[in-house]
Amino acid sequence: MAIASDHQTQTVDIPLALDGVQLIGGEWVAARSGQTIDVINPANRELLARIPRSDAEDVELAVRAAEQAFPAWRDLDATSRANLLFRWADLVDQHGSDLDQLERQEVGRPSWGPPRMGSQLRFTAGQADKVQGLSLPTHSPDQLGFTLREPYGVVGAIIPWNAPGPMFVNEVAPAIAAGNCMVIKPAEDAPLTPLALAKLALEAGIPPGVINVVTGYGAEAGSAIPEHPRIRRVGFTGSPATGRLVMEACSRNLTPLHLELGGKSPQVVFPDADLDVAVPAMTAGITLNTGQICAAGSRVVVHRSIHAELVDRLAKQMQQVKVGPWHRDVNMGPLINAKQHERVLGYIELGRDAGAEVVTGGGVPQGADFGNGFFVEPTLFNNVSPDMRIAQEEIFGPVLSIIPVDDEDEAVEVANGTDYGLVASVWTQDLGTAVRMSRRLQAGQVGVNSPLGAGVIGGPFGGYKNSGFGRTMGADSVLDWTQVKTVSMRGATVPPQR
Structure with a gap:
């Protein structure tokens, strides 16, 4: 056929x-x-x-x-x-x-x-x-x-x-x-x-x-x-x-x-994180399959001491994501259908209305390659509060929210503060921090310096809570x-x- x-x-x-x-x-x-x-x-x-x-x-x-x-x-x-x-x-x-x-x-x-x-x-x-x-x-x-x-x-x-x-x-x-x-x-x-x-x-x-x-x-x-x-x-x-x-x-x-x-997976970033590794991985994690992955790391919970640097680096990385149809040499394609397209754009508007800052993206790409397709730009929100809907509800699109925190305890509270518990990631070079966070995070999979969880052969996959x-x-x-x-x-x- x-x-x-x-x-x-x-x-x-x-x-x-x-x-x-x-x-x-x-x-x-x-x-x-x-x-x-x-x-x-x-x-x-x-x-x-x-x-x-x-x-x-x-x-x-x-x-x-x-x-x-x-x-x-x-x-x-x-x-x-x-x-x-x-x-x-x-x-x-x-x-x-x-x-x-x-x-x-x-x-x-x-x-x-x-x-x-x-x-x-x-x-x-x-x-x-x-x-x-x-x-x-x-x-x-x-x-x-x-x-x-x-x-x-x-x-x-x-x-x-x-x-x-x-x-x-x-x-x-x-x-x-x-x-x-x-x-x-x-x-x-x-x-x-x-x-x-x-x-x-x-x-x-x-x-x-x-x-x-x-x-x-x-x-x-x-x-x-x-x-x-x-x-x-x-x-x-x-x-x-x-x-x-x-x-x-x-x-x-x-x-x-x-x-x-579903999932609303947190990515917890500590001051000693290797951002050269973390930033490309986090960008790929939210744009892979246009963010239509239950395990997508859609919340970045970052220590305030590196908040500004991470926002800047993530914005530049997301602006380099190539968007286009399946046959092109691109990083991200369209959303699956009109309903999902409307849903993702609706959440972007909800984020704006709630006072979150759109750092990059937030719209529909223009040009001949996009035609009548269900495309949306990779979108980065800054200064998101944990109670905003874009931080609580699964969007299932390439929308990344950054939530600054002051210490490890607050990071755990924010990371666990949704109804979901599918995947969580921790970005740190400190073994003690990695061990503590692996135990404290409420998720079926925890990845240390990995955006989508364990990623091992034969790793059981499933979730906590909702x-x-x-x-x-x-x-x-x-x-x-x-x-x-x-x-x-x-x-x-x-x-x-x-």
């Missing part, structure tokens, strides 16, 4: 792109209603593809397909499941360029280099045959006690649009590695990469019905997943507001749930998709010999 880019470039042909279909039971089908949704390129609003506008009826069909596939997939030995995931990973790497271009166009981001989805699949595949139970002590020698870890059965997931490929892998891979069958709904703004990944999974030999991808709006197809009584576990990544709705729906069926929600609960990507990610059964066994009683 041909995917159109902006007016100034040729059409890019990506064979993996699918149009008008979703995956249910190994078949590429339209929605039962026959309705579709347009997927557009956010750099120019041109049509990329159309996807099925599904609803609860389509989700029911996907659940039935998953139920049919489950017994054989559950009973397949774990090493064989792992080998299929390894084959999937190989295909993902072979098609890495196509997947990268596809996601870049539907999300609007510039190239980040080769995607890491293959390596994440291999990490997860390696856990599939490491799922083990425990031997339990017993009261008598003729008894045996042990635990089994078993899959839930049919499970569901809802993923957002900001990184659709990695999000798809992070939910689907551990779930099916554990022996579950998955029904997943990608975001209607960016469903093409998940569909392409599902296509490669089928080519790898993962049986029909193990992975089912249902497309559509959240209120129609998405809500049907946590509301479905035969979906036994759910994973959701998105906003706290939607996460609460998903949790309410799951509660009615007592469905276990993992939530990965940033959600549960963890992905770690060594226990497959175990999280299993349930524990205790078995107590006594041997047959042998009658005494006469």
Whole structure:
């Protein structure tokens, strides 16, 4: 299928792109209603593809397909499941360029280099045959006690649009590695990469019905997943507001749930910080994916002694960020859609109205390259008070707020003073400060001299407070998709010999 880019470039042909279909039971089908949704390129609003506008009826069909596939997939030995995931990973790497271009166009981001989805699949595949139970002590020698870890059965997931490929892998891979069958709904703004990944999974030999991808709006197809009584576990990544709705729906069926929600990540900068390292990293951290990352370090909590210097250096660095469409050699692309564009510009106005100083940015870039795209300038606010909305609420855009503080205790109070607790960063060369702050900050990930948290292989990712609960990507990610059964066994009683 041909995917159109902006007016100034040729059409890019990506064979993996699918149009008008979703995956249910190994078949590429339209929605039962026959309705579709347009997927557009956010750099120019041109049509990329159309996807099925599904609803609860389509989700029911996907659940039935998953139920049919489950017994054989559950009973397949774990090493064989792992080998299929390894084959999937190989295909993902072979098609890495196509997947990268596809996601870049539907999300609007510039190239980040080769995607890491293959390596994440291999990490997860390696856990599939490491799922083990425990031997339990017993009261008598003729008894045996042990635990089994078993899959839930049919499970569901809802993923957002900001990184659709990695999000798809992070939910689907551990779930099916554990022996579950998955029904997943990608975001209607960016469903093409998940569909392409599902296509490669089928080519790898993962049986029909193990992975089912249902497309559509959240209120129609998405809500049907946590509301479905035969979906036994759910994973959701998105906003706290939607996460609460998903949790309410799951509660009615007592469905276990993992939530990965938003963030308002602080970056605490001490006087001894190496600003030559910190400033470029902080700038990249808030402009990567146009700030549409839950872990984005959107608040700079800086010691007053270096406040002025940091403001000046950050402003100069942010002014050097190149903005443009996905195919250009740029650092930052557009926002995902008109709603998000309006939201980010609205928060910029809220900051101005509250008395924060716009040091740089604050508007929409002009020029032929930007056309009808959803672009916004990288924006730096100074002298932000901790109670301002731009310092409390997740903007999900390239907007950075600087909050000066007088000492470590105040820095901790400000850093922890939001409803979120996803990621926090500390910039210091003092080991004692780094240790104290790592313990005191309320966040699921703390990075020392790192803008986006730990950044290690196999680091569990998840949040505190309103940033959600549960963890992905770690060594226990497959175990999280299993349930524990205790078995107590006594041997047959042998009658005494006469």
